[in-house]
Every structure is written in structure tokens, then in C-alpha cells.
Amino acid sequence: MPSRSAALVGYGRGVTSEDAAADAALLADLRGVLGDRARDNDFERGLYSRDGSIEGSPPAIVCLPDSAAEVAEIVRVCRRHSRPFLARGSGTGLAGGAVPVGRPVVVATSKMDRIVEIDTANRIAWVEPGVLNLDLSRALAPQGFHFAPDPSSQQVCSIGGNIANNSGGPHCLAYGVTTAHIAALEVVLPSGDTTVLGGVEAEPAGLDLRGLFVGSEGTMGIATKAAVRLTSNAPAVRTLLLDFDDVSEGSAAVSAIIAAGLVPSALEMMDQRAIEIVEAFAHAGYPTGAAAVLLVELDGLPGGVEAGVEIVREVAQKHHVGHVRVAADDAERALLWKGRKNAFGAVARIKPDYYLHDTVVPRSKLTEVLEKVYRIADAYGLIAVNVFHAGDGNLHPILAFDRREPGVDERVKAAGRDIVAASIEAGGVLSGEHGIGLEKRDYMGMLFSTHDMYTQDVVRETFDPDGLANPLKIIPTGSRCSDSFHQHVPEGAWV
Amino acid sequence: MSAVRPVGERSGTASTFPLQLDIDSDTLASCVACGMCLPHCPTYRVTGEESASPRGRIALMRDVAERGEADAAFVEFMDACIQCRGCETACPAGVRYGHMMETTREALASQTSYQPRLRRLAYRALGMPRLLGFGSRLLGLSQRLGLMRLVSLLGRVRPFRQLGAMTASLPRVPVRQAPLTASGDDVWLFTGCVMDAWMRDTHRAVQSVIEATGAGVALPPAGAACCGSLHLHAGLASDTRRLARKVMAALPGEAPILIDSAGCGATMKEYGHLLGTEEARQFAGRVQDVHEWLAARVDELPEGAPTSAPLQIAVQDPCHLRHVQQAHLPVRRVLSRFFDVVELDDDGLCCGAGGAYSQQHPEVAGAVRERKAAAVERTGASVVASANPGCTLHLQAVGLDVRHPLEIVAEHLNGGAPQ
Amino acid sequence: MSSQPSGAGASPAAAASTGPAAAGASLAANIAAEVTAFAGEVGSSGAVTVVGARTHRDVGGVPLAGTREVCAPAGVWEHEPSEMTVRCGAGTTVAELAAHLARTGQMVPLDPVDDAATVGGVLACGFSGHRRLRYGHVRDLVLQTRHVDAAGKVVTAGGPTVKNVSGYDLARLLVGSLGTLGLLAEVILRTLPVPPAAQWLEGDGDPFAAFDLLYRPSSILWNGSHVWILLEGDPADVAAEASKLETAGFAPCDGPPPIPAAGRESMRPSDLRALAGTAGGWLAEVGIGLVHRPEPVQAAPVSPANALLMDQLKQRLDPDNRLNPGRRPW
Incomplete structure (x- = not known):
């Protein structure tokens, strides 16, 4: 299992004495700002060398700021030393957005986890970036609100990470992704200046820099505070579990539900392998013999919800559903969702490593692309597990593998590339919610023209x-004649 | 979470020493680093630092296992774990973190000076009931005579600093306690070490509730003093094995062995794994948390005194009951027969007690406790039920009214008077 | 920005709308040809502005005299009801788009004051409609944009699927940019089912209390003394919510008075309360913080740090200031 720990052990190699001296000077200045919350020991640099994805390389220094002022100081110090920096939340990202490149300073926002103000009159809350997504919704619950984006990792992912990746989640089918739920952002710009983008007022003046910043994966600065919109908790919720003997019947039912004029709050699908591993963890009564299940949630006022349940039932019958299980209470609902939201980690029950993909295809192409995913996995001798947001066509093929097998890394990457290509060919996109990061940087050309990418880079610039803010992410090297940062992605990373 | 740091001063460069970690590579590889454990880890919660998270600790173990060497920072990172095992409940991959941490601590204790002589001696005293009883009476007397001020003054002198910190946070210890009396042989009630020395009235209440079902209670002789739980967490597994054999010898027969301390129960259920003998496995199969046993007989308990409005009780789940034994629901089943049970909204996050942890890491333990106290406050309940003596003492220290669930039940059955 | 005057049906791609996927290749070629032709019109030199229905020609200033006018392609090009997406030329009028989508029971709640406005015009102004309370801001309905930049080249941003985080969100940057960073040629929008029931109610109650009383109302309009509330959704739900309002003194009505279009004043939703009892013919969107006034409203200032970023964006994307000179969103 060389690569994970190579991050730790290998750091000393290839670092010149000039590098070491530069690091020491940088550390001294950062210690001046943070005291012992600036760390350079090998162990901790190793711990911050990767996120939830599969590769990594260690940063030069890890900073653990406690305030926006400290973040601004860190950025200024980095500027003085011409050293790249990158923000990191809970480190659950799956596209390598928080993987250090170019021996940067990692700015971990996990200590900045205060809910500053809950303002129900304006239906927003001001929060720091380290606040965990689910903690926020729990804090809002007594007032009858929640924060709508709910990635599967919502119990651990941070609001700052959600902003960086413009995160989604099962319920963004009806409620929209993160950008629709961020009113304003206090950010430290790469210049070291602090400003507020967007606003709580109805139509903040000027260009929508807020909308541009959300999803920019830390390449435009570091968000230090956000005004998030509060969504009313629905008075009625129904969760249904439908099982099918045939994957294609399941995906056809997905399209049919939407075509019937319903917008479920969530519409999730799992294939047989996913059902088995999820059931082993959650014991939620998932039907382990079924070829596919749909998890459908309807929320809103009771009339629409009950009418929706009947429509789902009818559509499901037409597509030869096995059973229609309607969760009887909140506890049963929670159990079903617990299974769904822990599916990725549970893959470790099959193999110790996984590579989780994230592409979107038109709903009508789900069956076709799923079949291709299985064929691709077979061809590379890998196991594919599918558990995904079917309602918006957001596929999440999981390739399970054991990286101790020689040559498996190459096969995993090649299979991943083929899956992305198959999705784009079907009229889809590179990423639905995980972002581009390092992982898909070099696939951007599958979706965008050189001029498209050039334009994006001009905006970033x-x-x-x-080029100090999380360099070499999103836009592939070579999009500009003058690459602003002459660094290369670490050996062993995707590219 | 701001100010709390998991460990002491760190230096960028540290000298290394050899360390063999015997954790097999399949176990080490079982963590996929998804991070689902992070919010369920009390030390991550209050520090926000990877090094204080299960994901981080496993990465460090993996690193040390491969390198065959460690440094002082590694020891501090490992020592900062409370071993609540909340991460195991949360882990979708079923990583057996608790065993990995026990193996790591055992390696540290056997290959390094991780557990200093004085501390080893203190742990050893737990298995010596006469010494423990004498020491406790001495402590209780000192507290009453104001001698503790002397000890805390002594704590200002460098070599005794830890002693000073420890004694400052100790509860008021009883000087004299009436003995318990056996009433039959249907079940054993395990009495333990510190709990018997300091909180025998809890045993008395538990015994009365068991007897209220019509069962007769057998009590172990003084030799079955300590289950070895604290030793196991400290990496002194061989001490635990020695104590386990004593405990097993003291509780013969087929009768269920009921435990009213979650930490002891968790360890005694592991005797099979620890000793690896058929006898130990059979013994472990007899061990039950007292609430598990009572939950199956809750209808045999009498009604108790009628009350105007049912008392609201917040249930604090000891980690070794919820995350290790998964026996937290029976507590509710017993309590809800008589009371209005309210849940905390913190997913069973640890309270920071962790056996001896709160004495050794008071700053982190205090910060973790603040979160728990806030969760209790949000429920609005005035009484907290906790089925573990360590948690009880730790939470009482910040003024919460914390009692063993069966003390509350016993008082109710007794018409409102304490036993 | 708009339209080859109303004869959108004459555009080569329009005939293929809602067609089977088999016709995809030629459809795509036709669309590409239209967009390319538009890029050719925009060219790479000389001041240029795109005109739509001219309903908001003075927002953010008027184009400088002598600026060449172009029209964006028009026509509803692709609509897949089961995908809940629609692709159209930026010059398509909102009325035409609405009529097209209504055939399959769908809509895009752009809700401009005058539905002669073009889709591109609504997006360039970035003005949300009166049902924003339920359906969100118009920018959140945009999935993909194709625009012509200052060099006369076509740039694609976003993607055709309902969910997408591939690359920088230039589409959101363009919404509200008044055509100063690029001229919209084509957009893909998210569609929604038309709600089965809708009901306006009016009364003199407290609009803020009404907002708290209701679950996701579509619109709450208020003139300082009188309130108009739109409920949409399942018929039973609309009836139940309406009866709550009727208890509070509201009564069904046909709809609100015309919304004043001369000025938009933006504030925090809670600041609207201070307007209670003031006169002036305004109509405010409760829960949003927008006041529609019958007279022009001075635009709010932008902070110096943000103005600098906006200036630099403009400078980098349109160094010769040829796109819509004279107009500025900040």
C-alpha cells in the first residue's frame, strides 16, 4: 500500500536545502500570526495531504486559524513568500480539490465553526466556514428551518466545502444546489483584502461575484463567513422504497415520475450491490434480492404529498415494481436515509479502496449509461457499485478495488476516464456536485472548447x-500561453 | 472549539524511536478515509484537528506500522483518544478502531515508557480492594479535614503537578459505607473496584431494583475487585488478562452476571476476545448490562408510588454502553416504564470522562463536557440518567444532577425516598 | 436583447422543437449555424449592443450613440419534458417560450413585468419575477449559456443537465451583467411543472405575519396597507392555505394591480417593515426585500473592493469596451 504513506515518507525526498530554508522562514511568519496553530511536523503534514479522494501530497505547513482576521493574515504572509495556499474544510471532497499542489500552506477552517447569527426575519444565518452542514440544519430545526443542500456526507462536510464545490445532495432535485442557498459571502481575496460578495438585500448591486465564487473550489479566495438561506421545513414528508427486478425498469420509472409532473424532493437509485452493502451497515430492511431500488421522497403540504404518493405508486406499478414500502414514521425514514447516506464508506465492506465518480447524464440515458458503466468496470476487472441521484441524472459509479493489487491504479483511472467519456457522449457533464479539482481537470476539454477554458481562466485570473489560490485546480495546464504557476501535479496524482 | 488543543507543545523535529505495531495490513487498509467518523469523535469536535480524529489516528498508525518507528508526537496523538468508540458506530465500513487503538497502546506500554512506573502502580492498586478501600477512606478524610488544600499546594511544585490537577477534580469520597448483603443466587451483581469504594449506594439501589423483580442477588467475594477496563485502555492488557482470570474465578456457575457500570460491562464482554479461551467466551456470554436483563423483565417491576407529573429524565448514554455494547435502548425501556424520557440531540457524543482520561487530559475533557452540558440544557430536563460511574462523576463536577438510572428507579419504587 | 422580430418560426432550428432524438444531429448543426451567424454579426470590432424587446433599455444607462445594434437568435429549439429542460435562442420572447412549454404543462417562471420581453433580456437585466419567493431567482433557472464575447467568439458555460458543477459558473456572472461581458446567444433553462392550482387573495392583514403563517407562498405583494398573496400547488393544499388566510381576513381576488416598472429598490426583507404606511404607489415583495416604484431608483453603490474586481473583469473580458458601452450594472 505504498501511495498513501508515500505522502508522509516521501516528503523529505527532493526537497532542497533552499526549499527547507524558505519553509522555515514561512513557518516563522505564520507562527507570528497563529502561534503553535501553524504546524510543520511530518505527521500532521501527512494528515492534511489528502481529502476524501484517493491521492495526495503533503503541504509545507498546516495552519489552523480561528478567525477571519487570521485567515487574512495567513494569505498576506503567503503573498509575501509567494507561496500558494489552499483552504480545506472537513476533507471529504472526492475530486482532489483540497489536495495540496506546489508545497502550499493548507488553511484548515475546521476551528472556525461558529453559527454567528440566525436571522429568521430575513431567513438567513451567518455562519463560519467550518460549521458542519448537518449541525447547521439541527441548529435551525427549533425555528422550523433547515439548510437545503444535503450531500451524503452532510454529517461531516463543512459549509465552506459546500460553497467551494457548489455541493448538491439528494434534496437539491427540488431545492437546488448550494449556490441557490448562499445570499452573501465574506471572503479573503488572494490579495489579502477582505470583502463581502452578494448581500442579504434582494438584488445586490453589480455583477454576481457571489455566484462566481460559489463552486470556484478555493481558486478565488477563502470564504470566512457566509449568509446562508433558511428553507422552511416541510409540514408533510413521505418516503417510499420501490424495488425492481430489472435496473432498466427502475430507471424508466425515474423518467416516468418526472414526466408525470412530479418534482420529488429526492429520487435516489441503488443497484443490487449497493443494496447489499448498505443493508449490511444500516439494517434498514433494504430488499437485498432486488436488482434496483428507488428511494423517493415527497415533501410539502399534505395534499400534494399524498397525491404524489399515489402518482408514484401508479407509475411504479406500470414499471413492474416489486414492493412499494412507505416509511411509517420518522424513525423508519431516518433509517432508510442512513443507509443511503453511508453507502460510499460502506463499500469498504467489499474492497478497502474506492473511487467514486460523479457525472450527470440526461435522465432518459440512465439505463444506457449504467449498462456502459458495468461493461467498463468488467473490462478493467473492477467492481462497480451504483448508488446515485437518479432524479437529476447524477450518476455516482463507485469502483471498488484494493490498491495493494499491482497495476490496479492505472486500471481504475482508465475506467474512470471511460465512464466520464461515456457520460459526455450521452449528452452529460463532467461533474454534478463533486467539482473538478485535480481529478477532472484534464477532462475539461471533453466538455469545453479551448476558448471556453481560456475564458474561464481569464475570469479566475x-x-x-x-496564481497563489489553490493553483492547478479546475483548469488544465496549458489553457493559457503563460501558465501562471510553473508547478506540476505530484507524481501519483491523476494526471 | 477554538482554543482547545489536543496535546501539549509540539516541535517540528522530534527524535524517533523504534515501535512495532502488530496491526495487520487488512485492518489498517479497512479505513477508506471517508471522514464520517469525524463529527462523532469528541476530541475532533473540540479541536477541529485531523490528528485528534479517528481518520487521522488510523493514518498515523498505518504510517508507524510501515516505518517501524514513531516519535513523541505520535505518542501524544494516540494518548489524546478517549476511546469512546463513537467512531465505530458511525463507521460505514465497520472499521474496528477500538481494537486498533488498544493494540497501539499495548505496543506503546510494552515497548516504551508510555505508562510511567507511578501510573502503573496506581492501576495495579485498582486490583487490590483493601488497599483501594484504605486509600479511599484516607482521601475522604483528607477532603473533610481540609487537607486537600495541602495537596493542591503540593501540586504547584513541578513533580507533583499532575497529582494537584487530579485531586482538584475529584469528587467527595465517602469515609464509611455499609456492606451489601446477598439475597439469593439467581444473578450475580458485579461490584468492581472504584465504584464499590466510592459509590456503593449505587450498587445498593441496583440490587433493590433487581430484587423488586423477585430475583435473588449473589455478590462476589472481595477478590473479584477490578475488571481491568482501565488497564486495557492504558495499554496494560496483560494486567487486564490477569484480573480477568481472578474475576472469572470469583463468579462461577451459570447465573447471569449483571453489571451496573458500562465500562466494566464492555470489558467483561470482551474477555473471550482477550483471553482467547473457551471458558472466557462462555463467561463473556453470561455478562449483561443490568438494564438489558431488566428490560426483559420490566413488567415484573411494581408500579411504584403514583406521581402527579412524570419526572423528565434526560438519558446520557455512556459510550461503552451505546457504542461498544449497543445496550443503550434497554435503559430507556426501563426508565420509560416510570418516567418521561427525553433524548439529547448530540448523537450519543462522548461526555469526556473516559475512565482516567478526564484526569489525564482535563482541558480536552472539560471542553467535551461543555458540549454535553449544553445538550442537556437544550432538553430542559433537570435530571440526567447515566449508567456509568465515570460519566456520572465527570458530569456532576459541573453541577448537573446526574444519577444512575436505577438509583432513580429505586427511589421511585421506594416511594420517593433514597435507598 | 432579442429577437429577429416575431417571426421566430422562420429560424431554421425552430421547426425541430420537441423533436425525436434521431433528428439531433441536424438540429445541433442548425443551432450551431444560428449561433455562429450571430457571432459573425457581433464581430470583433466596433461598439455593439444587443436589443431585445426594448422593455428595459435604460437599466444601468443607455447605449452610447452610434453603437451598432444586433439581435440574438430566437426560437424554442429543444424541449424534453421528462428532462425538465428547454433550449432556446436568447432572442425568444418570454411569451413564446411560455406558450410552447404550456403545451406539456410546464413553465419557466421568469415572470417579467411585460412578457414581450426576451429571455436574453430578462437574464441580462437579472431581474427576478414576482414569484421568486417560491421559485427562486431567475439565475437559478439557467443551466447553460452560450454567449459571444468581445472577440466575436462563442463561449459555452455551464452544461445541459439539471445539475452541473463543471468549471467556473460564468452563466451566473452573465445574468445581471447587462450584456457588458458577453452577448447571450442561446440558453438552456430548467423547466417546472405548472402548478395544478393557483389562487390570489387580498386583504389588509399583516403581510409579515402572513408570510410566517404560510408554507412556501408564491408571492406576497404589499403597498404599505393592502396585501396580495399568491398560493400555488395541489388544489387541496391551496384551499387549506387559503382558508387560513381567509380566517385572517383575506378574500380571493383576481390578482394584484400592475407592478410599477420604473424603479427597483433593493433592501433586506426585514427592512420593508419601515415602509408601512408610506404612500407613493409602490409595491413591495415581502420575504424578498424588493420595492417596485413608479419612479426610477438610484442604483445602490458597490463597495470599492468589489468595484475593483468588476472593473478588472470588464477590462479583461472586454478590453476595448465594445460590448454595450454606456451601460454598467455597477
Whole structure:
């Protein structure tokens, strides 16, 4: 299992004495800002060398700021030392967005986890970036609100990470992704200046820099506070579990539900392998013999919800559903969701490593692309597990593997590339919610023209002319004649 | 979470020493680093640091296992774990973190000076009931005579600093306690070490509730003093095995062995794994948390005194009951027969007690406790039920009214008077 | 920005709308040809502005005299009801789009004051409609944009699926940019089912209390003394919510008075309360913080740090200031 720990052991190699001296000077300045919350020991640099994805390389220094002022100081110190920096939340990202490149300073926002203000009159809450997604919704519950984006990792992922990746989740089918739920952002720009993008007022003046910042994966600065919109908790919720003997019947039912004029709050699908591993963890009564299940949630006022349940039933019958199980109470609902939301980690029950993909295809192409995913996995001798947001066509093929098998890394990456290509070919996109990061940087050309990417880079550069903010992410190297940062992605990473 | 740091001063460069970690590579590889454990880890919650998270600790173990060497920072990172095992409940991959941490601590204790002589001696005293009883009476007397001020003054002198910190946070210890009396042989009630020395009235209440079902209670002789739980967490597994054999010898027969301390129960259920003998496995199969046993007989308990409005009780789940034994629901089943049970909203996050942890890491333990106290406050309940003596003492220290669930039940059955 | 005057049906791609996927290749070629032709019109030199229905020509200033006018392609090009997406030329009028979608019971709640407005015009202004309370801001309905930049080249941003985080969100940057960063040629929008029931109610109650009383109302309009509330959804739900309002003194009505279009004043939703009892013919969106006034409203200032970023974006994307000179969203 060389690569994970190579991050730790290998750091000393290839670092020159000039590098070491530069690191020491940088550390001294950062210690001046943070005291012992600036760390450079090998162990901790190793711990911050990767996120939830499969590769990594260690940063030069790990910073653990406690305030926006400290973040601004860190950025200024980095500027003085011409050293890249990158923000990190809970480190659950799956596209390598928080993987250090170019011996940067990691700015971990996990200590900045205060809910500053809950303002129900304006239906927003001001929160720090380290606040965990589910903690926020729990804090809002007594007032009857929640934060709508709910990635599967919502119990651990941070609001700052949600902003960086424009995260989704099962319920964004009806409620929209993160950008629709961020009113304003206090950000430290790569210049070291602090500003507020967007606003709580109805139509903040000028260009929508807020909308541009959300999803920019830390390449335009570091968000230090956000005004998030509060969504009313629905008075009625129904969760249904439908099982099918045939994957294609399941995916046809997905399209049919939407075509019937319903917008479920969530519409999730799992294939047989996913059902088995999820049931082993959650013991939620998932039908382990079924070829596919749909988890359908309807929420809103009771009339619409009950009418919706009947429509789902009818559509499901037409598609030869096995059973229609309607969760009887909140506890049963919670159990079904617990299974769904822990599916990825539970894959470790099959193999110790997984590579989780994230592409979107038109709903009508689900069956076709799923079949291709299985064929691709077979061809590379890998196991594919599918558990995904079927309602918006957001596929999440999981390739389970054991990286101790020689040569498996190459096969995993090749299979991943083929899956992305199959999705784009079907009229889809590169990523539905995980972002581009390092993982899909070099696939951007499958979706965008050189000029498209050039334009995106021009916009990025407006915020960060010196290329210090999370460099080499999103836009592939070579999109510009003058690459602003002459660094290369670490060996062993995706590219 | 701001100010709390998991460990002491760190230096960037540290000298290394050899360390063999015997954790097989399949076990080490079982963590996929998804991070689902992070919010369920009390030390991550209050520090926000990877090094204080299960994911981080496993990565460090993996690293040390491969390198065959560690440094002082590694020891501190490992020592900062409370071993609540909340991460195991949360882990979708079923990673057996608790065993990995026990193996790591055992390696540290056997290959390094991780557990200093004085501390080893203190742990050893737990298995010596006469010494423990004498020491406790001495402590209780000192507290009453104001001598503890002397000890805390002594704590200002460098070599005794830890002693000073420890004694400052100790509960008021009883000087004299009436003995318990056996009433039959249907079940054993395990009495333990510190709990018997300091909280025998809890045993008395538990015994009365068991007897209220019509069962007769057998009590172990003084030799079955300590289950070895604290030793196991400290990496002194061989001490635990030695104590386990004594405990097993003291509780013969087929009768169920009922435990009213979650920490002891968790360890005694592991005797089979620890000793690896058929006898130990059979013994472990007889061990039940007292609430598990009572939950199956809750209808045999009398009604108790009628009350105008049912008392609201917040249930604090000891980690070794909820995360290790998965026996937290029976507590509710017993309590809800008589009371209005309210849940905390913190997913069973640890309270920070962790056996001896709160004495050794008071700053982190205190910060973890603040979160728990806030969760209790949010419920609005005035009484907290906790089925573990360590948690009880730790939470009482911040003024919460914490009692063993069966003390509350016993008082109710007794018409409102304490036993 | 708009339209080859109303004869959108004449555009080569329009005939293929809602067609089977088999016709995809030629459809795509036709669309590409239209967009390319538009890029050719925009060219790479000389001041240029795109005109739509001219309903909001003075927002953020008027184009400088002598600026060449172009029209974006028009027509509803692709609509897949089961995908809940629609692709159209930016020059398509909102009325035409609405009529097309209504055939399959869908809609895009752009809700401009005048539905002669073009889709591109609504997006360039970035003005949300009166049902924003339920359906969100118009920018959140945009999935993909194709625009022509200052060099006369076509740039695609976003993607055709209902969910997408591939690359920088230039589409959101363009919404509200008044055509100063690029001229919209084509968009893909998210569609929604038309709610089965809708009911306006009016009364003199407290609009803020009404907002708290209801679950996701579509619109709450208020003139300082009188309130108009739109409920949409399942018929039983609309009836139940309406009866709550009727208890509070509201009565069904046909709809609100015309919304003043001369000025939009933006504030925090809670600040609307201070307007209670003031006169002036305004109509406010409760829960949003928008006041529609019958007279023009001075645009709010932008902070110096943000103005600098906006200036630099403009400078980098349109160094010769040829796109819509004279107009500025900040």
C-alpha cells in the first residue's frame, strides 16, 4: 500500500536545502500570526495531504486559524513568500480539490465553526466556514428551518466545502444546489483584502461575484463567513422504497415520475450491490434480492404529498415494481436515509479502496449509461457499485478495488476516464456536485472548447493574478500561453 | 472549539524511536478515509484537528506500522483518544478502531515508557480492594479535614503537578459505607473496584431494583475487585488478562452476571476476545448490562408510588454502553416504564470522562463536557440518567444532577425516598 | 436583447422543437449555424449592443450613440419534458417560450413585468419575477449559456443537465451583467411543472405575519396597507392555505394591480417593515426585500473592493469596451 504513506515518507525526498530554508522562514511568519496553530511536523503534514479522494501530497505547513482576521493574515504572509495556499474544510471532497499542489500552506477552517447569527426575519444565518452542514440544519430545526443542500456526507462536510464545490445532495432535485442557498459571502481575496460578495438585500448591486465564487473550489479566495438561506421545513414528508427486478425498469420509472409532473424532493437509485452493502451497515430492511431500488421522497403540504404518493405508486406499478414500502414514521425514514447516506464508506465492506465518480447524464440515458458503466468496470476487472441521484441524472459509479493489487491504479483511472467519456457522449457533464479539482481537470476539454477554458481562466485570473489560490485546480495546464504557476501535479496524482 | 488543543507543545523535529505495531495490513487498509467518523469523535469536535480524529489516528498508525518507528508526537496523538468508540458506530465500513487503538497502546506500554512506573502502580492498586478501600477512606478524610488544600499546594511544585490537577477534580469520597448483603443466587451483581469504594449506594439501589423483580442477588467475594477496563485502555492488557482470570474465578456457575457500570460491562464482554479461551467466551456470554436483563423483565417491576407529573429524565448514554455494547435502548425501556424520557440531540457524543482520561487530559475533557452540558440544557430536563460511574462523576463536577438510572428507579419504587 | 422580430418560426432550428432524438444531429448543426451567424454579426470590432424587446433599455444607462445594434437568435429549439429542460435562442420572447412549454404543462417562471420581453433580456437585466419567493431567482433557472464575447467568439458555460458543477459558473456572472461581458446567444433553462392550482387573495392583514403563517407562498405583494398573496400547488393544499388566510381576513381576488416598472429598490426583507404606511404607489415583495416604484431608483453603490474586481473583469473580458458601452450594472 505504498501511495498513501508515500505522502508522509516521501516528503523529505527532493526537497532542497533552499526549499527547507524558505519553509522555515514561512513557518516563522505564520507562527507570528497563529502561534503553535501553524504546524510543520511530518505527521500532521501527512494528515492534511489528502481529502476524501484517493491521492495526495503533503503541504509545507498546516495552519489552523480561528478567525477571519487570521485567515487574512495567513494569505498576506503567503503573498509575501509567494507561496500558494489552499483552504480545506472537513476533507471529504472526492475530486482532489483540497489536495495540496506546489508545497502550499493548507488553511484548515475546521476551528472556525461558529453559527454567528440566525436571522429568521430575513431567513438567513451567518455562519463560519467550518460549521458542519448537518449541525447547521439541527441548529435551525427549533425555528422550523433547515439548510437545503444535503450531500451524503452532510454529517461531516463543512459549509465552506459546500460553497467551494457548489455541493448538491439528494434534496437539491427540488431545492437546488448550494449556490441557490448562499445570499452573501465574506471572503479573503488572494490579495489579502477582505470583502463581502452578494448581500442579504434582494438584488445586490453589480455583477454576481457571489455566484462566481460559489463552486470556484478555493481558486478565488477563502470564504470566512457566509449568509446562508433558511428553507422552511416541510409540514408533510413521505418516503417510499420501490424495488425492481430489472435496473432498466427502475430507471424508466425515474423518467416516468418526472414526466408525470412530479418534482420529488429526492429520487435516489441503488443497484443490487449497493443494496447489499448498505443493508449490511444500516439494517434498514433494504430488499437485498432486488436488482434496483428507488428511494423517493415527497415533501410539502399534505395534499400534494399524498397525491404524489399515489402518482408514484401508479407509475411504479406500470414499471413492474416489486414492493412499494412507505416509511411509517420518522424513525423508519431516518433509517432508510442512513443507509443511503453511508453507502460510499460502506463499500469498504467489499474492497478497502474506492473511487467514486460523479457525472450527470440526461435522465432518459440512465439505463444506457449504467449498462456502459458495468461493461467498463468488467473490462478493467473492477467492481462497480451504483448508488446515485437518479432524479437529476447524477450518476455516482463507485469502483471498488484494493490498491495493494499491482497495476490496479492505472486500471481504475482508465475506467474512470471511460465512464466520464461515456457520460459526455450521452449528452452529460463532467461533474454534478463533486467539482473538478485535480481529478477532472484534464477532462475539461471533453466538455469545453479551448476558448471556453481560456475564458474561464481569464475570469479566475481576475481574482488571483499571481496564481497563489489553490493553483492547478479546475483548469488544465496549458489553457493559457503563460501558465501562471510553473508547478506540476505530484507524481501519483491523476494526471 | 477554538482554543482547545489536543496535546501539549509540539516541535517540528522530534527524535524517533523504534515501535512495532502488530496491526495487520487488512485492518489498517479497512479505513477508506471517508471522514464520517469525524463529527462523532469528541476530541475532533473540540479541536477541529485531523490528528485528534479517528481518520487521522488510523493514518498515523498505518504510517508507524510501515516505518517501524514513531516519535513523541505520535505518542501524544494516540494518548489524546478517549476511546469512546463513537467512531465505530458511525463507521460505514465497520472499521474496528477500538481494537486498533488498544493494540497501539499495548505496543506503546510494552515497548516504551508510555505508562510511567507511578501510573502503573496506581492501576495495579485498582486490583487490590483493601488497599483501594484504605486509600479511599484516607482521601475522604483528607477532603473533610481540609487537607486537600495541602495537596493542591503540593501540586504547584513541578513533580507533583499532575497529582494537584487530579485531586482538584475529584469528587467527595465517602469515609464509611455499609456492606451489601446477598439475597439469593439467581444473578450475580458485579461490584468492581472504584465504584464499590466510592459509590456503593449505587450498587445498593441496583440490587433493590433487581430484587423488586423477585430475583435473588449473589455478590462476589472481595477478590473479584477490578475488571481491568482501565488497564486495557492504558495499554496494560496483560494486567487486564490477569484480573480477568481472578474475576472469572470469583463468579462461577451459570447465573447471569449483571453489571451496573458500562465500562466494566464492555470489558467483561470482551474477555473471550482477550483471553482467547473457551471458558472466557462462555463467561463473556453470561455478562449483561443490568438494564438489558431488566428490560426483559420490566413488567415484573411494581408500579411504584403514583406521581402527579412524570419526572423528565434526560438519558446520557455512556459510550461503552451505546457504542461498544449497543445496550443503550434497554435503559430507556426501563426508565420509560416510570418516567418521561427525553433524548439529547448530540448523537450519543462522548461526555469526556473516559475512565482516567478526564484526569489525564482535563482541558480536552472539560471542553467535551461543555458540549454535553449544553445538550442537556437544550432538553430542559433537570435530571440526567447515566449508567456509568465515570460519566456520572465527570458530569456532576459541573453541577448537573446526574444519577444512575436505577438509583432513580429505586427511589421511585421506594416511594420517593433514597435507598 | 432579442429577437429577429416575431417571426421566430422562420429560424431554421425552430421547426425541430420537441423533436425525436434521431433528428439531433441536424438540429445541433442548425443551432450551431444560428449561433455562429450571430457571432459573425457581433464581430470583433466596433461598439455593439444587443436589443431585445426594448422593455428595459435604460437599466444601468443607455447605449452610447452610434453603437451598432444586433439581435440574438430566437426560437424554442429543444424541449424534453421528462428532462425538465428547454433550449432556446436568447432572442425568444418570454411569451413564446411560455406558450410552447404550456403545451406539456410546464413553465419557466421568469415572470417579467411585460412578457414581450426576451429571455436574453430578462437574464441580462437579472431581474427576478414576482414569484421568486417560491421559485427562486431567475439565475437559478439557467443551466447553460452560450454567449459571444468581445472577440466575436462563442463561449459555452455551464452544461445541459439539471445539475452541473463543471468549471467556473460564468452563466451566473452573465445574468445581471447587462450584456457588458458577453452577448447571450442561446440558453438552456430548467423547466417546472405548472402548478395544478393557483389562487390570489387580498386583504389588509399583516403581510409579515402572513408570510410566517404560510408554507412556501408564491408571492406576497404589499403597498404599505393592502396585501396580495399568491398560493400555488395541489388544489387541496391551496384551499387549506387559503382558508387560513381567509380566517385572517383575506378574500380571493383576481390578482394584484400592475407592478410599477420604473424603479427597483433593493433592501433586506426585514427592512420593508419601515415602509408601512408610506404612500407613493409602490409595491413591495415581502420575504424578498424588493420595492417596485413608479419612479426610477438610484442604483445602490458597490463597495470599492468589489468595484475593483468588476472593473478588472470588464477590462479583461472586454478590453476595448465594445460590448454595450454606456451601460454598467455597477
